[in-house]
Amino acid sequence: MNLTFKLAWRNIWRNKKRSLITIASVFIAVFLAIFMRSMQLGMYGNMINNVVKTYSGFIQIHKKGYWDEQTLNNAFKYRKGLVDSLKQIEGVVDVIPRLQTFSLMSSGHLTKGVMIQGIDIDKEKGLVSWEDRLISGNLFSNNDNSIIVTKDLAQYFNKKVGDTLVFIGQGYHGMSASGKFSIGGIIDMKNPKLNKLLVFVPLKLAQDYNSAENMVTHLIINKDDNAENDLIFDQINDKLDQDHYEVMTWEKMIPELKETIQVDNLGGILMIGILYMIISFGILGTVLMMTEERIYELGVMLAVGTKKIKLNLMLVFESIVLSLLGVLLGILLVSPIIYYYHINPLVIPGPKGQALKDFGFEPLIPFSTDWKIIFTHAMIIFTIAIIASIYPILKVSFLKPVEAMRAK
Amino acid sequence: MKIIKVIIAIIFFSISLSAQSAYDIVKKSDSKLRSANSYAKIKITAIRPSWSKEMVIKSWTKNSNYSVALVISPAKERGIVFLRRDKEVWNYVPAISRTIKLPPSMMTQGWMGTDLTNDDMIKQSSILVDYNHKIEGEEIIQGKNTWRIALTPKENAAVVWGKIILWIDKEDYNQLRGEYYDEDNFLINKLISSNIKKFDGRSIPSHIEFIPEDNPGNKTIIDYLELNFKIKIPEEYFKTRYMKRLR
Numbered sequence: 001m002n003l004t005f006k007l008a009w010r011n012i013w014r015n016k017k018r019s020l021i022t023i024a025s026v027f028i029a030v031f032l033a034i035f036m037r038s039m040q041l042g043m044y045g046n047m048i049n050n051v052v053k054t055y056s057g058f059i060q061i062h063k064k065g066y067w068d069e070q071t072l073n074n075a076f077k078y079r080k081g082l083v084d085s086l087k088q089i090e091g092v093v094d095v096i097p098r099l100q101t102f103s104l105m106s107s108g109h110l111t112k113g114v115m116i117q118g119i120d121i122d123k124e125k126g127l128v129s130w131e132d133r134l135i136s137g138n139l140f141s142n143n144d145n146s147i148i149v150t151k152d153l154a155q156y157f158n159k160k161v162g163d164t165l166v167f168i169g170q171g172y173h174g175m176s177a178s179g180k181f182s183i184g185g186i187i188d189m190k191n192p193k194l195n196k197l198l199v200f201v202p203l204k205l206a207q208d209y210n211s212a213e214n215m216v217t218h219l220i221i222n223k224d225d226n227a228e229n230d231l232i233f234d235q236i237n238d239k240l241d242q243d244h245y246e247v248m249t250w251e252k253m254i255p256e257l258k259e260t261i262q263v264d265n266l267g268g269i270l271m272i273g274i275l276y277m278i279i280s281f282g283i284l285g286t287v288l289m290m291t292e293e294r295i296y297e298l299g300v301m302l303a304v305g306t307k308k309i310k311l312n313l314m315l316v317f318e319s320i321v322l323s324l325l326g327v328l329l330g331i332l333l334v335s336p337i338i339y340y341y342h343i344n345p346l347v348i349p350g351p352k353g354q355a356l357k358d359f360g361f362e363p364l365i366p367f368s369t370d371w372k373i374i375f376t377h378a379m380i381i382f383t384i385a386i387i388a389s390i391y392p393i394l395k396v397s398f399l400k401p402v403e404a405m406r407a408k
Numbered sequence: 409m410k411i412i413k414v415i416i417a418i419i420f421f422s423i424s425l426s427a428q429s430a431y432d433i434v435k436k437s438d439s440k441l442r443s444a445n446s447y448a449k450i451k452i453t454a455i456r457p458s459w460s461k462e463m464v465i466k467s468w469t470k471n472s473n474y475s476v477a478l479v480i481s482p483a484k485e486r487g488i489v490f491l492r493r494d495k496e497v498w499n500y501v502p503a504i505s506r507t508i509k510l511p512p513s514m515m516t517q518g519w520m521g522t523d524l525t526n527d528d529m530i531k532q533s534s535i536l537v538d539y540n541h542k543i544e545g546e547e548i549i550q551g552k553n554t555w556r557i558a559l560t561p562k563e564n565a566a567v568v569w570g571k572i573i574l575w576i577d578k579e580d581y582n583q584l585r586g587e588y589y590d591e592d593n594f595l596i597n598k599l600i601s602s603n604i605k606k607f608d609g610r611s612i613p614s615h616i617e618f619i620p621e622d623n624p625g626n627k628t629i630i631d632y633l634e635l636n637f638k639i640k641i642p643e644e645y646f647k648t649r650y651m652k653r654l655r
Binding site: 168 | 454456458459461482484485488501503504506508518520521522
């Protein structure tokens with residue numbers, strides 16, 4: 001065994017050029033595959049973050065039936081005990097309450113239906129970068145009596161910070177809701193639809209306005225960037241009474257985004273499939289060439305009495321060492337590049353970037369540093385390299401020493 | 409010849425008599441609740457499958473085209489006023505100290521979380537003018553003899569219902585039961601009145617249940633707590649600028 005390995009090791013370094021070619025082909029494969037996937041998945045990650053963090057959050061909890069009938073009468077009591085127990089789940093950073101309802105907003109002769117979002121601003125800051133979105137004025141604090149309106153609404157009503165707007169609608173359980181609040185800030189949600197619709201109100205004030213004391217319509221889960229969404233989802237489901245609550249992930253709430261990503265990802269997978277095919281044939285070609293080149297040498301070894309099994313083992317060792325070197329080298333060289341682009345994302349230039357910006361997406365491609373991408377693709381290529389080494393093994397098995405030595 | 413004339417006369421007379429009497433019955437029943445002036449204190453309970461809401465309002469009516477309603481409870485809605493002048497409705501909301509004229513689009517919406525619409529409050533008087541009336545039979549409802557009267561809308565009448573059936577008490581001319589059908593003959597609303605009490609010498613049902621058939625589990629109950637027909641109401645009660653001062 002020891003001898004076999006020693007032989008394999010010496011064989012590798014005996015013909016340095018040959019080994020380098022094999023290592024290089026594996027290295028390029030690993031490098032390209034990881035680079036490609038890291039870029040693609042990183043882009044998706046950024047898209048999800050952009051959408052999810054703007055508004056919906058990764059996971060939402062509602063009263064059962066709320067999603068199908070989004071009315072205030074489907075609100076539920078905010079229980080601190082429940083929130084605390086949810087916070088204990090690993091990866092959950094915070095649980096953010098919201099109270100959402102529709103009302104008429106009016107000023108002078110203008111009236112418009114708007115969505116009122118009662119929020120706990122301190123908690124929301126952990127999810128959404130409010131300061132970046134603010135165009136003018138200030139964010140309210142939780143005990144304030146002022147509101148934040150989206151920019152298109154402010155424009156429609158021709159209102160500035162400090163002006164007053166009147167609200168009228170229906171509150172919880174048929175109570176009538178009415179109030180007048182002054183504008184504390186104007187915000188750009190970076191989303192044309194939301195910009196015409198949303199009014200943010202301190203949670204307490206929204207509950208008061210709707211006669212919905214201590215009620216919320218949403219609990220929003222903010223999670224660690226690296227925490228597995230599905231894992232948290234399952235744990236939340238375990239903790240909650242399924243008869244009273246519904247738990248939804250962003251995939252279910254925004255299926256469009258998920259589908260877009262899926263379709264695009266399919267293209268990416270196809271590309272990487274083609275890449276793998278090219279790589280496989282490349283590696284196979286190298287192995288083929290090298291085996292043929294060593295037929296004489298192998299014949300001699302057989303002739304002097306080396307057992308075929310030992311010869312095969314030697315060849316496998318060689319393959320493993322060469323592939324491993326290629327893979328490790330690939331990972332070693334691609335990692336800093338990925339890391340660099342993770343911190344300094346690629347910028348999508350020109351009109352395409354601007355279009356993305358208008359729709360509320362950052363025109364950036366930060367690379368994903370998920371170790372799973374590196375691991376998966378390194379493993380796949382390593383496996384391909386090992387499979388390619390079946391060829392020399394077969395060759396040796398059918399090798400006749402005399403013919404082999406004559407072959408040259 | 410004489411006999412034929414008599415028979416024709418009898419037939420004609422009997423037709424006109426029965427048609428006349430159906431109209432008369434409805435008219436008599438309708439005018440029972442109306443008076444030059446009336447004041448009522450009403451408890452309205454909206455019942456929903458999972459919750460209910462109770463409120464008390466005071467209402468003043470004059471000549472059936474002016475009425476004003478003031479919400480007394482719940483405390484949060486206290487002071488809200490609805491004023492109707494003919495076909496127009498104004499709403500005063502103290503929290504924003506503003507008077508709003510309700511747009512036609514809001515007329516079909518539920519009134520303060522009940523099953524009654526703003527439209528229901530206004531269009532009441534038309535059951536006399538806009539419909540043809542016919543006695544369909546006699547039935548016993550709540551132990552009382554009643555006429556069962558079918559109302560079908562006159563041609564070109566702007567009405568909501570395709571058919572209304574009223575059960576009117578023969579003794580007191582109270583509408584003990586009402587069924588409201590749409591143009592496809594589907595039952596939409598049911599009105600059941602009971603618990604007859606004397607108010608100012610008139611016996612009137614004090615408990616009215618309004619049941620929308622298309623929303624199972626929903627119901628609105630109206631209870632008359634006070635009803636007064638001999639009251640003088642100041643003219644200014646029906647002016648928009650008085651709404652915020654109404655007590």
